[in-house]
Amino acid sequence: MNISVCMKRISHSDAAAILAPGCAYGLLATLSIEPFNLPLVPWLMPWPLFYCAVRFRNSIPRLILAGFSCAFFFCAIAFYWLVHLLTGFAGLGTAASLLVFVPFSLFIALQIPVFLVLFGLSHRDPCRRYLRPRWIAAGALALMADYAMPKLFPYSWGNFAAGNILLVQVTDLVGVYGLTPVLFAVSYFLYRLTRIALRAMRWRGSVNRLLRPHALKRLWPVPLLLVLCLSYGAVRLRQITALQESLPTVRVAIINPNAPPEDSRRVNAAVLQDLMFRTVPDLTAAAARASGGRMDLVALPESAIPFMCAEETTASRRLGKYSPEAELMAQLIAYNWNVDIFLNETSYNFVSGGRGGMELRVYNSSALYSRDGKRQATYKKRRLLAFGEYLPFEGLLRRLGLWEFVRKITGTSRFAPGPESNLIPYGTGNGAIPFRAHRIISHEDLRGLSPRDFEKGFPADRAFAADGCFIPLICFESLLPDHVRSFFTAPGNANPDFIVNITQDGWYGRTVETYQHFELARVRAVETRRALVRSVNNGAAGFVDLAGRHVRPLAGPVMTAQETAGFQVWDVPINRGTPSVY
Secondary structure, three states, X not given: OOHHHHHHHHHOXXXXXXXXXXXHHHHHHHHOOOOOOOOOHHHOOOHHHHXXXXXXXXXXXXXXXXXXXXXXXHHHHHOOHHHHHHHHOOOOOHHHHHHHHHHHHHHHOOHHHHHHHHHHHOOOOXXXXXXOOHHHHHHHHHHHHHHHOOOOOOOOHHHHOOOOOOHXXXXXXXXXXXXXXXXXXXXXXXXXXXXXXXXXXXXXXXXXXXXXXXXXXXXXXXXXXXXXHHHHHHHHHHHXXXXXXXXXXXXEEEEEOOOOOOOOOOOOHHHHXXXXXXXXXXXXXXXXXXXXXXXXXXXXXXXXXXXXXXXXXXXHHXXXXXXXXXXXXXXXXXXXXXOEXXXXXXXXXXXXXXXXXXXXXXXXXXXXXXXXXXXXXXXXXXXXXXXXOEOOOHHHHHHOOOHHHHHHHHOOOOOOOOOOOOOEEEOOOOOOOOOOOOOOOOHHHHXXXXXXXXXXXXXXXXXXXXXXXXXXXXXXXXXXXXXXXHHHHOOOOOOOOOEEEEEEOHXXXXXXXXXXHHHHHHHHHHHHOOOEEEEEEOOOOEXXXXXXXXOOOOEOOOOOOOOOOEEEEEEEEOXXXXXXXX
């Protein structure tokens, strides 16, 4: 049997027509985003979906199977790091992690089978009569499925086209979801054009035959749409570049201590002491010296000091969670380098319960310690990570008596969502004058001192003044456009200057997750026209300007490497202008 006959038989097999496009879709989607980000591949990515939708349009079960095939292969190739997360974070074995990964992949990419069903049905009579031209149907149905379907890992199809520096500028009008219909409309145009060309070649016709099909007449607006988007992007890129050069700046340093994840098997007292009083202070000192002492803000990543609680409350003291040494670390950095420091911690508070008693609330929090050694504003993470920071359907699991069992299996921590989208004020008192010349004190010099005692020794001219405010985002909150918008619309909030995103990517090992996370967060800078400061513990950290470009810092690499300690310093532009249309 020759190869052509084999290929013909495979093409007539429904199983092959379900599995092969699924594998192709997973590979194309992976290559469309960081760390690969191949420029032309995103326009080919939806082709397997179009093929399956047309081929199986008369069978909803086959459309669903093809959708799940694409979803599974997409997650298996692009999001394979979920297995690493389940193995390391939840403590599951490899076999159990692979077993759990299958339903995870379906929930993460649920919009794929939904789009396949909708687009397949649109090719049936009488639907096809009303859903024309087909490129509009493809874009509209993709947007519907993309926006409406819940996702455990919030990404949009628009993110796969956002690597184009001109196209991404459109998101200040329509957001990243607005790129989804553009991507699918242009992709369908190319798909149809290719099919018509292949058909004409098979018929051995002339060029005129290629232009004859009636469907081609409805496709001509698509190139115009793409030209309009790219032209808008070119104009906005030039405008934003000029604007950015005229903006005031604040000098920010981000620190990557390469701390282990919050895993009691890898964290002990010696590790914490080394991080608090050697690694973090030494990296901050190196950043300060590299910037000539002119730092205004130091941003530590999520879990820079695992299990840390620097906030002294009734709950943290009673539970033995408050660490005076952690608070002293923040004060020591502020004192030595005359700088505000933004750090992550676990905070504990008692609140009034439903029956009149007091209930414990545990938060994933970040706080700013100002240059005078005092604790200023605190932000409590509002959008928690499912299965990592909370268990979905907790009430049902409790009624079934399964809550503790499932929580132990998944390794879920029980955090409460924060109450509000509050901004963090910061000062710029160190911008013009470097830190005062004095002997750099160490942790050894603070023996016997409490944070309150040390606070009294700060110079009198260090009084905190809020010169501006920034948006604090913890971990995957940077992937949620609606959450970022809430900082602009919350009552009483000022106009934020820039965005600070802190995260811990160490749970995912040396995988592509950290680059994908950065890429998805990068679009927030363009949507809001606010610079992005991304501080990451053990992963890809860096700065993004108002146009969505990765910036070469004043000191340090453009992007930090995995499992490497380091720092970066950049003069972050402050945009206090009118928020974008989006």
